[in-house]
Amino acid sequence: MRLKRYCLWLMITLSLSCQSQEVKNKKGDDSFSIRNSEWIEVEKKGDDFQPLSSEWIRKIVVTENEIQLDLMESSLYKIENIEDLENGVKISIHNVDWYYKVTWIDYKKKISKWDYTYNGNIERSFSYYAIIKNNLQLIEKYE
Amino acid sequence: MSDLEIWEGVEIRKSSYRTKFVNGALMSSPIIMGEYLIYKLGKWVYERMAYGDKKEEEIPLSPFPIANPVVTHFHPVAFVEQMRRVFLKEDIDLRKRDKWQTQFDSKFGNKDKQNVACWRSCMIVLANHNVNGGNLVNGTALFQIATESNNKLVVDENIAKKSIEYIDEQLEADKPILVGVDHTYKYKGGFNNDLTTDHFIVLAGRSSDTQGSYYLFYEVGTSFERYGISNENKLYIQSDNSLRGSTAYTSKHKYTVTQVRKNN
Secondary structure, three states: OHHHHHHHHHHHHHHHHHHHHHHHHHHOOOOOOOOOEEEEEEEEEOOEEEEOOOOOOOEEEEOOOEEEEEOOOEEEEEEEEEEEEOOEEEEEEOOOOOEEEEEEEEOOOOEEEEEEEEOOEEOHHHOEEEEEHHHHHHOOOOO | OHHHHHOOOOOOOOOOOEEEEEOOEEEEEOOOOOEEEEEEOOEEEEEEOOEOOEOOEEEOOOOOOOOOOOOOOOOHHHHHHHHHHHHOOOOEEOOOHHHOOOOOOHHHOOHHHHOOOHHHHHHHHHHHOOOOEOOOEOOEOOEEOEEEEOOEEEEOHHHHHHHHHHHHHHHHOOOOEEEEEEOOOOHHHOOOOOOOOOEEEEEEEEEEEOOEEEEEEEOOOOOOHHHHOOOOOEEEEOOOOOEEEEEOOEEEEEEEEEEEOOEO
16 A cells, blocks of 8 residues: 555656656756747648748747737737746737747747637637747758 | 709609500600600610600700800700719729639648638739739738727728729729728737738729629639639629628628728
């Protein structure tokens, strides 16, 4: 009985330890600000990411107070607020009820998932993976 | 109105008379012995009705004195003709099968991306017509006609009127024109530059029918060509100068033009 309890305690402790380690690995210790950054849409293939080959490759440009998004066409929106989340940020846009939830997928390579969120639901058509522009060469293209 | 009775012998139809059109002529009971217009052998003829031993006779039409700066009389036929020239616009149809583009094309990416590729498809349609345009200018449309506010779509009648003049001007120059439309209040939260426009289409013709004057458009939001260039893709001019109508591929959406983009 005692052994069983000990095993259970060990499993929970290990599980929590691994989880916090994963978050740490994703976010790391360096401070990165999403303001003044430029992102390029990438494609997820299995566990890897590759540059897009289609004609339309979406871009995101975040400045101090504005964000340029390719929704149907490229448009500029005023940033209302950027809020830190456990593993990413929430970017609220002025005068609308939707926002982008940015989640780190690979913090080291600066790959993230951008989810257009409205009424608590993710709108898939406007949601995609993106890599910070300067790191595009870090992901290889499959032949 | 009764004074008209003494003008050229026209007998005014009494309100109690029963009437109906026969071969283009207004017939009444009891019979009116005045003159009338009838369409015969490809032209309108002004006739006096046959009665008693008098035969039906044609009265020659005299042209409206447009060269004379002084108009000395009112001619109903000329008036109708002039009104037709002023208000009825010449029909235009720039649509061509090979210039249409669906947004559901793998060139735009996966299905999720195709769902929001309408503006890009419209830009290809413009390019297929050798038209350079469709972009925002300094972040705004050339004419922002309608915006969503307080649970309704608010139309600016003056801007709408100016936009119709611009659309006509472009179509008369053989240039289709990209416009934004609204079909659902706060669709996906309102996301285009005006936070109102839900979809983009391309106006490519104009005509009229019994419901009024309308504009024909290319619908890019279907993969079926027959719906993309359907004659049922019509936007009618409303009393507030807005353009509203339906798209052939679905009965779910009723469109109102929200913005008109500039052609260069």
